[in-house]
Amino acid sequence: MGSNGHDHDGVQCGCHNPIWNALKDSLDSASHSASQPQEANELAREPAGESIIFTNGTIYPLRDGNMDERVEALGIHAGDVVASGTLAAVEARMNALGITYKKQSLNGKTLLPGLIEPHAHIVQSCATEGWLNLGAIDSDNPDEHKNQRLRPTYDWPWLKSTIQGNLPKDNSTWILGHQVDPALMPFQLDPHGLNKLITFHCGPGDDIGNLDTIDKQHPMLLISASMHTAYLNTAASDAVFEKTGVRANKGVLQEAEVLAAIKSIPLRQQLEILNIFKHLEDYFDKAARRGITLLYDAMMDSQSKLVLGAYFLTHPRKLRIGYAAACDGTPEAIGKLPRYQPVSREQAKRFYQGSVKLVSDGSNQGLTGYQAQPYCCEADRPVGNFNFCDQDPTPVTTPDTYKTVVRNAVETGWPLMIHANGDRAIDFTLQAYEAALQGGSALEKRHRIEHCSLLTANTLQTMQRLGLSPSFLIGHVGYWGYSFKQAIFEGKAEQMLDLCQSALNHNLRMTLHSDCSVTPLGPLRSMEQAVTRKMEGIRDAQGQFVRDPRLQPILNEAECLTRKQALKAITYDAAWQCHAEGWTGSLQDGNFADLVILEQDPLDEKVPATSIRDIKVCETWKGGHRVYVNPAS
Missing domain, CATH: 3.20.20.140 (Metal-dependent hydrolases)
Known part of the structure; x- marks a missing residue:
């Protein structure tokens, strides 16, 4: 029997990444030559924030969490918010503080506090970014309007053709893929018993889900989207067994065994993590x-x-x-x-x-x-x-x-x-x-x-x-x-x-x-x-x-x-x-001038709710310093 990613012990999800735990040793040589983060913090200085009054648009300061308040103007200086309210009041406050400022017209755009991601995984997410993305979510598409949506097609034939279209040129190089997601592939419903998700395996058995039918020459290691299960073809399974003595169960490795698979990858491919x-x-x-x-x-x-x-x-x-x-x-x-x-x-x-x-x-x-x-x-x-x-x-x-x-x-x-x-x-x-x-x-x-x-x-x-x-x-x-x-x-x-x-x-x-x-x-x-x-x-x-x-x-x-x-x-x-x-x-007085300027107002009912993710981010500011400007703005 194959696996759809549920045959192992331990913790699994973005909150625990055994692949990172296996690969991070490859970074030791780079890390030993680096300063501690505290030292880096002393060297990394914030750019001087600009002195600007934003006006002529929709501005939500969200002071004290007030989602109804809109103001005419927002003034920032030296990385902080100075004032918000009417244009006259903001100008008066900036002048009273002796601040020389310029005005920036929003041209009808919407200004909000900077958006916050309260749960993500930074370094761990980047550890395998050089691997072939085999996920259902189109996260690599250069079109921002497409890359947070599911691919039009995501099934076994798509997975097979995608891998075969990206085969290495020599047989000693492994096929490395991540984000494989059985839960988003077609499933079989059984009204009288248990439903079935697609299972991955190698060796004798059904063609669907059999990694050997994709390629037998190159060792193949695919990591599930929940980042805890490794799927191998026979060539990879044999290589792992020969090097570590760990035998995959019909091409599936449990979390505790994933380390053996990572250590079996050719060293030059392990060291690609140095591109992190x-x-x-x-x-x-x-x-x-x-x-x-x-x-x-x-x-x-x-x-x-x-x-x-x-x-x-x-x-x-x-x-x-x-x-x-x-x-x-x-x-x-x-x-x-x-x-x-x-x-x-x-x-x-x-x-x-x-x-x-x-x-x-x-x-x-x-x-x-x-x-x-x-x-x-x-x-x-x-x-x-x-x-x-x-x-x-x-x-x-x-x-x-x-x-x-x-x-x-x-x-x-x-x-x-x-x-x-x-x-x-x-x-x-x-x-x-x-x-x-x-x-x-x-x-x-x-x-x-x-x-x-x-x-x-x-x-x-x-x-x-x-x-x-x-x-x-x-x-x-x-x-x-x-x-x-x-x-x-x-x-x-x-x-x-x-x-x-x-x-x-x-x-x-x-x-x-x-x-x-x-x-x-x-x-x-x-x-x-x-x-x-x-x-x-x-x-x-x-x-x-x-x-x-x-x-x-x-x-x-x-x-x-x-x-x-x-x-x-x-x-x-x-x-x-x-x-x-x-x-x-929020854009309270005295807060950091962390803000985002959007082409449309996400609170405006004229913007379809199903298009909120498509709203163009025109500019992003951190500490009164512009860190992103959309070239199409």
Whole structure:
């Protein structure tokens, strides 16, 4: 039997990348010659901010989270916001301060606080960017209007032809691909049993999913989109066994064995990770093109910090970076955490640690999120994986081990981000938080639950009582919603997936994130998917994804956000979740002049909700300095 990416132990998703864990050793020689990030911070100075009054457009300052206020003008100087309001009042304030300024007409465009990505993975996403992109989401298309949508065709024939069209010229070079996504390929429904996702394998067996039918000469290593499963053809499987003694199970390696596959790649291909600076440059350029001024890395390890520190010695800072420190929950890891200190404005100008990250389960689309009931499709782990167990690998009550880990982490004083996807993982996380808080409120430290995918009225009430904050991977609805509803969860998806409006109804401060590279960077796209909840993964009679949004069904319309609610989730509330609202997320007087200028107003109902992701970013500013200008503006 082959695998669709659900036959292994451990944590899986963008929050845990075993491929990065395997490749990062190749960076040792480069990292040892680099300064520590703190030294890099001392050398990387902010450019002097311009002195400008913006006017003649639509300006939303979002002061104190007010989504209704519009002002005539905004004045900035020396990297900060000086004043907003009427043009006369802003001019008077700038003059009173003795500021010599120029005016910039917006020419009818819309100015907003810079957009915030509250959960992504920077260095880890860039580690395999030189590999062949075999994902369902068209993230490489140079047309910004296409590269956050599903490819028109994504199935086995497409995968086969794409790989065969990019074969290496010599047989000693491996075929390396990433972002393979079985959950977005056609599936088979079984009204009397379990549904079936496509499975990948090698050797004897069906042609569909058999990697040997693509190419037998070149060793082939493909990594799943949830970044935890490796698929190999026979040539690669034999090479791995010969070098490491690890035998793939019909071409599939579990997470603990992926390291063996990476170490079997020819050294010259392993060392291609040394091009990571180029991939980082592209990553930050893309973030600026999409209006992002603050990016929060959801699982930063020490090696990633070294890489970023070395990168910023010679590259400009186009956005601000906060992070959650990776922690496996062991006493050793918790003991190594620095003493907690609130984020200062000076730290915010550079790297800043705002929280600590724990990962409780896996990925729903990878069939490893930990569930109370089995998946509705074939899965080697029918209820998924939980990462902190005592004796029972599939516990039905919260393991004492997990309660201890969360309690120890809370006692460090650091705010926590806990990854929990499946409904049972969320239940366990709530119980562990409640025991650790001992009657206190999570709001004091802004403790979060990441992805927080499958909720009920009871779990929402508990989150409200405890003061917890969810961050939703809204691409679960937009990209995988149809697969979840039809094949993976069936009715559970309609009732429980990403209950955004219900979260707000329970007075929870929530955000929207990409978990990049699981889904592409793009806060406006996240906004659109939260407002429309269109299931983009539905196919037509020819097996292609339906492109017309009018024909894409809505997943649980009652959970659609309003435009104002969704915009707040990617600006003001995202800053709050990232411990940054004291200096960004709104254009309050004295905040950093981090802003974005859009060609259209995303709150204007004349702009179709299904086109919000297509709104052109004209300019992005960080600290009063323009870091991106659209050449077509």
